[in-house]
Amino acid sequence: MTTIEKTTATAKANSLTSGRLPEATPWIVLAASWALMAVVFAFANIGNPVGDFNIAATVFLGTALFVLAIYVISTIVEGQRKAADRFVTAIVSAAFVVALLPLISLLFTVVVNGLTRFDIEFFTYSMRNVIGEGGGAIHAVYGTLLITLAATIISVPIGLMTSIYLVEYGSRSRLAKAITFFVDVMTGIPSIVAGLFAYSLFVVFFGPGISNGFMGAVALSVLMIPVVVRSSEEMLRLVPNELREAAYALGVPKWLTIVKVVLPTSIAGITTGVMLAIARVIGETAPLLLTAGYTQSLNLNLFEGNMMTLPVFVYNQYANQGTSPDAAIARAWAGALTLILIVMVLNLAARAVAKFFAPKTGR
Numbered sequence: 001m002t003t004i005e006k007t008t009a010t011a012k013a014n015s016l017t018s019g020r021l022p023e024a025t026p027w028i029v030l031a032a033s034w035a036l037m038a039v040v041f042a043f044a045n046i047g048n049p050v051g052d053f054n055i056a057a058t059v060f061l062g063t064a065l066f067v068l069a070i071y072v073i074s075t076i077v078e079g080q081r082k083a084a085d086r087f088v089t090a091i092v093s094a095a096f097v098v099a100l101l102p103l104i105s106l107l108f109t110v111v112v113n114g115l116t117r118f119d120i121e122f123f124t125y126s127m128r129n130v131i132g133e134g135g136g137a138i139h140a141v142y143g144t145l146l147i148t149l150a151a152t153i154i155s156v157p158i159g160l161m162t163s164i165y166l167v168e169y170g171s172r173s174r175l176a177k178a179i180t181f182f183v184d185v186m187t188g189i190p191s192i193v194a195g196l197f198a199y200s201l202f203v204v205f206f207g208p209g210i211s212n213g214f215m216g217a218v219a220l221s222v223l224m225i226p227v228v229v230r231s232s233e234e235m236l237r238l239v240p241n242e243l244r245e246a247a248y249a250l251g252v253p254k255w256l257t258i259v260k261v262v263l264p265t266s267i268a269g270i271t272t273g274v275m276l277a278i279a280r281v282i283g284e285t286a287p288l289l290l291t292a293g294y295t296q297s298l299n300l301n302l303f304e305g306n307m308m309t310l311p312v313f314v315y316n317q318y319a320n321q322g323t324s325p326d327a328a329i330a331r332a333w334a335g336a337l338t339l340i341l342i343v344m345v346l347n348l349a350a351r352a353v354a355k356f357f358a359p360k361t362g363r
Contacts (some may be wrong), residue, residue, distance in 0.1 A: 021077055026086070029069050034062035055108040056101050063094045107340070114337030117330040122338075127296040139298040140313035143213060144342065146302055147292060147309055148282050150217035151224055155275055158221075159228025166229075167236040168258055186226040191241050194222040195287025202291075213299070213307035214263035216292030220281040231273025235266040270355035275350040279343050285311040307315055310339045 037058045044051050056297055067090040104134035125136035162179065170176035198219035202210050239262050247257040263270070293306035301307075317332035 008184075016297070017080055020082075021074060024065075025073070026070055026090070029073065030063070032323045033066040033069060034059065037062035037065065040101045041080070053108075053112075056105040059097060059104055060101060061072065063097045067091060067094050071204065082169065110333065110337050110340060113330070113333035115334075117334035118337060122331070126298050127342065128298075130296070131182050131322055133327040135331065137310065137313050137331065137338065140297070140308045140310045140335060141338065142298060142300060143292070143307040144339070145312045146218065147213050147216045147288070147307065148278060150214060150302055151220035151281060152274070152278060154217060154221040155224035155228055155277065159225045160232050160270065162225075163232035163236055164258060166233050168254070168262070179329030182225045183229050189223075190286075191223060191284045192286040192290070195219045195290035197222060198287065199290045211291065211293040211306050212304055213292050213302035216288045216307065217302065219287035219291045220284060223281045223284065223287070224277040227277035228274060231276060232266075232270050235273065236262060239265045271350050271354040275317075275347055278346060282343060282346075283311050283339060285315050288312050289315075309341075310335050314339070 041054055041058050067087065070090050071087040078086075121134065122136040123138055123141070123192040125134070126139040127135045127137075128139075162183075166176050166179060198215050199217070202215050215300055242259050243265065244257055247261050248254075252260070288309050289312055292309060292312070294312045295306040295308050299305050299307045314332045314335040317335065318326045321328040
């Protein structure tokens with residue numbers, strides 16, 4: 001062994017007595033704490049379904065054990081002063097983990113229960129003529145994508161042009177203040193009210209009893225528009241005025257400045273806002289029950305007939321379990337998992353689009 005190797009080995013051997021813990025120590029202690037709690041709760045859950053495993057308690061108690069362990073280890077190795085600093089850092093990190101506990105528990109429960117029916121049949125068959133076991137949700141997946149796409153096509157141009165007016169043209173006018181007030185009011189309306197509005201609107205023109213996917217898209221657009229307006233407005237306000245003034249100094253018209261300078265600069269934030277609006281409405285059930293209705297068959301026509309969506313599918317499977325309750329509950333969990341995955345894929349796609357269209361900066 002060379003002198004350099006001996007020195008390195010000695011440094012590693014003395015790292016725990018040198019007055020400073022290795023950088024990876026907190027992560028190792030946290031992982032060990034969670035693993036220990038997971039083993040304890042796994043033994044306590046022997047004989048029960050995997051879905052009954054208490055993931056929230058595991059993470060919470062594991063995090064509490066981590067706070068105590070890192071404080072004791074740091075006190076022994078680094079001294080009281082450094083241990084107090086690590087203790088406060090661990091407390092802040094633990095508070096963040098506790099805030100995430102509902103999300104962690106939700107995702108764990110949905111994934112564990114949803115995987116039982118997350119198969120090829122679920123994504124290739126509808127519920128037509130299915131009474132007990134079997135069947136799938138392909139009709140609900142298509143319905144969700146089509147209705148959400150139609151709602152996005154309606155909402156994004158209206159919301160974006162409204163935000164452009166509020167920021168670029170009428171920022172100090174009475175009309176702009178009135179629009180801002182009503183947008184804030186629309187942000188907080190219950191979703192069932194949006195469904196009732198869309199249903200009433202179509203009843204006026206087409207008579208009672210009408211139900212189709214486009215009605216559902218209109219109802220969702222009522223919920224999407226205020227989110228798009230507020231998020232796009234904030235992003236447009238973040239664009240430096242110097243960029244606008246530079247374009248005006250070169251003789252560029254205002255509309256072209258907005259199209260070529262303002263919008264490309266804020267496109268990443270606008271895309272994120274649009275995705276937030278989509279995530280806001282893609283899981284709505286009440287307005288779609290009133291407008292799009294529900295069906296057991298595949299329908300790709302937005303303008304004719306009932307159209308099933310994943311939120312309504314989940315609700316219907318849970319509320320009307322039929323002759324095989326276990327199969328219906330399994331389909332409901334699989335539908336919920338599919339909905340979560342769709343939202344995740346859309347968010348990843350939005351990040352990719354925002355990164356691609358974001359202004360390129362050089363040295």
